Every structure is written in C-alpha cells, then in structure tokens.
Amino acid sequence: MAKSTALQSGARARLRTLSVLVAAVALALTACTGAGQQAPAPSGAPTAGATSAAPAPAPEETRTLVIGATAEPQTLDPTATDAAAGPQALLYNVYETLVRLDAAGDLKPLLAQAWDVTPDRLTYTFRLNPAAQFSDGTPVDAEAVAKNIERIQTGTTAPKLKNQMEVVVGTEVVDATTLDVTLSRPSVTWLFDMAGAAGIVMNPEGFDAAGSETAGSGPLTLDRWTPGDSIALKRNDAYWGTPARFDEVTFRYFKDPNAMNASMLSGQLDIISNLQAPETIDQFSDEGRFTIIEGSTEGEVTMAINNGAAPEGVPAGTGNPALQDVRVRKAITMAIDRRALLDTVWHGKGTLIGSMSVPTDPYYEDLADLHPYDPEEAKRLLAEAGHENLTLRLRPPTLPYATKAAQFIASQLGAVGITVQVEELQFPRQWIDTAMTNADYDLTIVSHVEPRDVATYANPAYYWRYDNPAVQEAVRKAGEGTIEEYTTEMRNAARIIAEDAASVWLFALPNLVVTKEGVTGVAENANSSLSFDVTTIAKA
C-alpha cells in the first residue's frame, strides 16, 4: 500500500505541473509562433547582422549586406544538386559563367568577352576575357572552361545539368583565351543554360573539395558557412572586374517566414529575397522604411493530375482511371475558382495562368481563360463522362500553400460532386517518393520553379504521367529549331497541354522582394539562372 501511495503522490506532483502547463496553454500555443520563430535566430549568432544594425560607425567601416532567404543549400557545390539554393547564393557572386543573364533576362558577356556561332549553329567560339582570374590568382583559361564542361558531363553532378550539357559533343582549346564548343544538334536553350549552374567555371584545382569550399572567379569568396544558419561571403580583393561594393555579404536562412519578417522588421536584414508568406506583406507597408518589389518568377503552382500513362521502366502509378478522360480533367479545372484561390492562398499576389508557362517566357500565351470557372459546365462534363460519383485522393505535400490550396480545392470539387480525400505527404522525402517517383496519387499540388518546364510534359515518365506524341514532337522540334521555331513550338506545346487539361495551373508565383530603405539595384524578376545577383545591388 505504501508503494501505491508513493506512486500516487508522484502522480499528484505531475498533475500539479500539468495544471500549470495547462493554464499557460492558450498563451503558449499562440505564442509558439512568436517564441518558436526567435529560436532559429539566436540573438548573438550572425555577426554580419549585428554590424549592419550597429549605429556607431567603426573606424574602418565594413560595408555589409544581409539577405534573408528560405531554402538553404545542402552543399556549397551549386552543380551537385538541382536545388535552387546553391545558385541563389553563389552564382554570379562567387562563381561566374561564360555568359550571364541580366535582370531583363538577356544574355550578357561575363568570362567570355564575345562569342560567335557558325551558320549551321553547331559550333560556338568563345573569346575569354584575358584579365579573368580565379580567387587564388590562376587565370581563367580555355583549358579550365573545357574541364568544367567535361566535369558537368562526367562528374557527380546533378542530372538536370547533365541533361542540359548532353548536347555538347566536343570542346577544343584553340589558345589560352579561345575555346570552341561543338554541339551534336542546334540548340536554342544551351547558351541560356550556360548562363546558369551548368555553365559555372570552377577552378579545376578545387573540383574535389567543391562541396565544402568554393573556388570561383567572382567578386566575392566564401568567408564562413554555418549550416542551418547562414553563408557569409567576403570581398574577393583580387577580383579581375569591377570590385564588389560590399566587404561582407551574408545569406541568412529562415525556415519560418515569420522569423524572417521579424528579423527584417528589427533591422537585422537588408533584403528579404523572396517573401514566402505574402499575407504578411502589410507589415512592410511603411514606405519610409521598406520598399516592396513585386516582380515575377519562373514558378507555376500546379495541381498535378495523374494522367495514368505507364511507360516501361517506371513504377506503374495508381491514378484513378477516370482522370484519363479529358472531360473529367476539364471538369476539375472548371470547378476551381482560381482567382478566389489566389486570394486565399497567396494573398492575391501573382498571376493567373492557363498552362505551364509564365508571362516572362518568350513563348507565353495568355490561356488563363481557356477553361473558365463554371461549376455548372463542370457538372455537365462529369455527367457526360459518366463520373457523377467520383472519389479522388488529393495528396499535397506538407507545405503551407499546398495544404491551404488543398482545403480550398477539396471544398470546390465537392460542390460539383467529386469527393476529395486529402492526405498530406511529408515534404520533401515522402512526397518525392510517393507522388513524384511512384505516381501514387490522383491529385497533388506543388510549385514548379524550374524555367521553361513545359518540356516536362514531353516526358511520359514524369509524375504527370502524361503521354501525348504531339507535345513530345513539339518539344523536340523546339529544342532543335531556330529561335523563331523554338518560340512557335513551345507555344504550341503549352497550348496542347492546356486544351488537354493535363494539369490545373493554379497561378504563377510572384517574386516578392522587400528591401530596407537605401538598398537599390535589386532585380525585380527572378530569372532562370536562379542567381540572387548581388553585384548590381548598392546600399546608401
């Protein structure tokens, strides 16, 4: 009995503690957001943040720029993964390419002063800037560029980049500053890709350690990488071109949008590279302190429909067969009020689109009204197809915009008689396994930020499981044609998939940048290089 009393008094003490906890629960849970966000940003951690906020000017004032960003690179080698985070911080800032994309999306010289193409469009001749040198002083010569192209093709680099470089059949070092690159077929996209991560020219000495150290030729070099917190870059004093305007540039990473906003409001950040919670934008409405830049990105928030193709060599997928009927897919598209969805999910910021193409694409065509919101027509189409009692699994990743959109769409599809079971998949691992790799879904929602990704609809093995020879033909012709043919064919492909309602394109993601008063030169649009280019930025 003594034993049981002791146990009870122990339980009693625990209950007391619990009662105290409970009394604080409302506060604690609501404050979770506030307190939780402070956690990843320990007050004393980033010295760069502290210096930028410090009012007293040091004798030798260091010029700093602190940028808040969301996704953190898993490696310092931007060619190792498809992730956008690597190029965002390092491309053009630490690593340079032969040619670069400017804010308007046009190609400009960088390491190459000039380039020529033969009339058959198969051989490019690049003339390198003789002044160009890596941060350790070795010159950037044709030999180094050739080694980098070979590294992308044969090294342990991202499949996407290998794919972009696949068209190259040979390089020839003519002299130290002249390089010939031969392609197997004409390509409109290759030179654009060379302005992105695929075209990075790394010091060949640094190939082996590229994951943890940088070896570039850009105006900045790596100072300190603190995984989970920040990447600090410092000025490359030996830079061959226009020197950097800043002594220190820090990318600080925030998993939580509120934490990033709080840092910005308290003056620790100079720039929010892309606001992830647009509903919080009103916090920055004080025009004396902040500037809000509303540009565009290459991202399309897409509700994927499992079209049911099962090419050989990939898992068969489990899409509902009803989705192979174009009438059902059209009905789904027409049952969703995308304007209201954009208001709900992304605070009305962004553009309505009707295909896998954004307004900055050269081949863009406004198809947003191709299948307008019309629940009655949707019901009619479902009845015509004989699917009045359809049940679909909507499996969004555990990302705020996706689950919000899922809730919205489930309600709207319910209104036309489609029962939607929402099952969240943990992002990224579970979502990639289940939805992307195994096509084990009927509907799912994710944003696709890769540039010109209409081409993914030409691949039946991609998780859309969309198999349409007309699209495959158009994308193939586009890749091999002239720039005019490219535009025509890509527009054609975008129109076919739209008419086929292969997916539901919910909206194009805006590029919402917030800058502190006095910061200028931030590009309005995020372009396909994925770089957050600090070389154009100045701070008063």
Added chain:
Amino acid sequence: MKRAELWVGLALVTAVVAMALVSFVWTPFDATAVGSGPRLQSPGLPHVLGTDHMGIDIFSRILVGARSALYVGIIAVGIAALVGVPLGILAAWLPRWGAEAMMRATDVAYAFPALLLAILLAAVFGASTETAMVAIGIATIPAFIRVTRAGALSVLASDYVLAARAAGTPAPAIAVRHVLPNVAHLIGVQASVSFAMAILAEAALSYLGLGTPPTVPSWGRMLGDAQTYLFGHPTQALWPGLAIAAAVLGFNLVGDGLRDFLDPKLREVA
C-alpha cells in the same frame, strides 16, 4: 475547494462535449465550404468569432473541431486502457522477476515521447487522424500499466482475494470480479488525465500538419493556419488556443477532482 475543482472541470468538459454534439445538428455556417463569408473578418455579426483565411466562420469550425478533439481522446484512451489495464493486472500477478522485467520495459516505453512516436508513424503510414490516435494511444499504454499494477498489487494482497484463491476461483475470474472493480477509480482518474494529454497531442500534431487532414476542422490545424496571420489578425489564433486550453484544463481538473473524490483517505486529509 477540491469539490469546486471538480465542478469547474465537469463544466468545461460538458461544454466541450455539448459543442461537439451541437455541431452534429447545427452550426451557424458551413464549417468546411470555402468562401462562405469575407476573409479574415474580426469578431462581430454575423460571424461572432470572425472568419478565417478561407472565409469560413471560426465559431462553426470551433464547434466541429470539438468532435476531432473528443474523437481522438476517446479512441486513444480506449486503446491505452484496453491494452494497459490487462497488462497491469498481469504484471501484479507475475512472479517477481517477470514483473520486474515487464515494469522496466514499461519504463522504457514511458520515456519515449508520444509526439515523436506519432511523427514516426505518420512518416511510415501517412498523416491522418487515425495514425495520430493510434500513436497517442500506444504512447499512453505505459501509464495505464503502472497505475493498474499499483492498485492491483494491494488488492491481490487483501484477505478476500486470498479467500477466493483458497476457494479455487480461477485467476481470470478473480481479475474481473475482485481486482477490476477495486482499481476502476484509479483507471478513471488516469483516463481523464490521459484524455487531456491526447487532446493536446492531437492539437500539436495537427499544428505540425501531421494529424487531422486540412479539410477536417481541428483546433490544432486552426492554430497552425493562424500562425502566418498572427501580426495582422491575432484573434485567429486566440479562439482555437482558448478551446484547447479549456478542454485540456477541464479534463485535468476532472481527473484531479475525481481522484480526491474517490479516494476516502485523501478526502479525510483534505
């Protein structure tokens, strides 16, 4: 004083149960249809607690959310009690070494956090209300084993059980006829406290997006959704927070009060 605690607890629990029951027959607005009102309204009329980011009436969602909370609580505590109580009685019956082994295993299981188990299960079987309930239920089993064993040990040592044994009554009959009724009050208290914990765990899981799916109203999910609006529309987070606090406090007070009420010795001391 103790009695007052029990009454406050009962009142809160009754309120939560009433909300859940009422939601089956009546809610002021549809709790799932998006766009039934303007978005992010402040409390007022006709939306007494305002509307959320989807334009759904918050009061209606709070009412329906009570269902999720109770549902998870009932199933999780049910699983824990159904498994834990028989095991607890068994542990009291086993010879010393067997009981020791079992209790040490229970201690290990007790140390394993319920939330972590729920996250693991959600990763393997997918996030759903069912996964959350099972995970919370499993994690609560050790508490029931401990409490039941402690009570059963004293019952098994009593004269009437010795008499029953001497008369040749089979062990299962003793367990059901003598042990169970005499540990029922302990189990009741434990159930009440575990219920509160289950509600809190469900809220936490839904807040993380690992519990109830987004289409089903749930207090934890409402808190999670309210997070991004905290600066502009703080009341969004207030209502679900208060609802969770009231439910958890209610069940804890009931557990606390019940124990004092049912245990004559503690009553005398107080």
